[in-house]
Amino acid sequence: MRKKIIAGNWKMNGTIPETKALLHELLEGPSDNENVKVVVCPPYTSLYLANKILQNSHISLGAQDVSAHLKGAYTAEVSLEMLLTTGVRYVILGHSERRQYHAETDQLVNTKAKLVIDGELIPIICVGETLKQREDGQTKQIVETQIENSLSGFSADFIKKSVIAYEPIWAIGTGKTATPQMAQEVHKLIREKVAETDKEAAENLPILYGGSVKPNNAHDLLIQPDIDGALVGGASLMAGDFIAIINAI
Ligand code: 13P
Numbered sequence: 001m002r003k004k005i006i007a008g009n010w011k012m013n014g015t016i017p018e019t020k021a022l023l024h025e026l027l028e029g030p031s032d033n034e035n036v037k038v039v040v041c042p043p044y045t046s047l048y049l050a051n052k053i054l055q056n057s058h059i060s061l062g063a064q065d066v067s068a069h070l071k072g073a074y075t076a077e078v079s080l081e082m083l084l085t086t087g088v089r090y091v092i093l094g095h096s097e098r099r100q101y102h103a104e105t106d107q108l109v110n111t112k113a114k115l116v117i118d119g120e121l122i123p124i125i126c127v128g129e130t131l132k133q134r135e136d137g138q139t140k141q142i143v144e145t146q147i148e149n150s151l152s153g154f155s156a157d158f159i160k161k162s163v164i165a166y167e168p169i170w171a172i173g174t175g176k177t178a179t180p181q182m183a184q185e186v187h188k189l190i191r192e193k194v195a196e197t198d199k200e201a202a203e204n205l206p207i208l209y210g211g212s213v214k215p216n217n218a219h220d221l222l223i224q225p226d227i228d229g230a231l232v233g234g235a236s237l238m239a240g241d242f243i244a245i246i247n248a249i
Pocket of ligand 1: 009095167171172173174175210211212213231232233234235
């Protein structure tokens with residue numbers, strides 16, 4: 001039985017005082033749902049503080065990216081070793097905003113994912129099609145290729161240590177959500193694609209949906225058989241909304 005994961009991707013939001021305020025609001029809850037693992041991914045600058053605030057709580061910490069390099073002359077990059085000292089458990093990889101604005105490729109995502117798993121952290125590997133690709137009937141092909149390349153060389157053991165997020169780009173920050181049926185269809189095909197490598201690992205793989213998840217649509221998405229949680233952007237910045245999503249199932 002796959003436990004649901006509700007993860008908040010704060011993106012480039014959250015000063016130190018804002019981080020402190022939002023995390024305290026979340027802890028005051030009720031944000032502890034026994035059916036759900038809760039994760040928050042604040043910006044790098046807030047991770048140290050967030051880890052202190054969340055210590056011994058039910059909320060886990062994640063980062064929004066990591067460098068593919070181990071250390072050295074890579075100005076502004078943040079290494080795995082640095083992340084390990086902040087107490088994160090999860091690392092979002094290949095978010096469409098990284099792919100779009102920073103030209104991240106499936107190959108880079110694959111390199112980072114292997115690094116993250118070797119470091120005993122859990123990658124949340126993001127995939128998803130653009131509006132044009134969906135309208136052109138290419139969703140299946142695009143998503144399958146992203147999965148194939150991003151998980152290239154993965155053993156069953158590596159799949160078991162990963163999380164996938166399906167985030168249709170046209171649904172991110174737009175208020176347009178994929179219908180539960182549309183999302184379910186893609187989640188199912190992702191699971192089938194991964195099952196080509198290992199059936200059992202695919203069966204246990206958490207696949208999250210992301211793209212305008214809000215309190216009013218979370219339940220219908222989360223009850224789909226292959227939707228194992230949500231990667232929440234905008235609504236994760238409002239404690240009330242994020243708590244409502246955590247308790248939607
Ligand atoms: P929104 O929930 O704001 O659409 O963002 C989704 C997302 O990109 C999460 O990673």
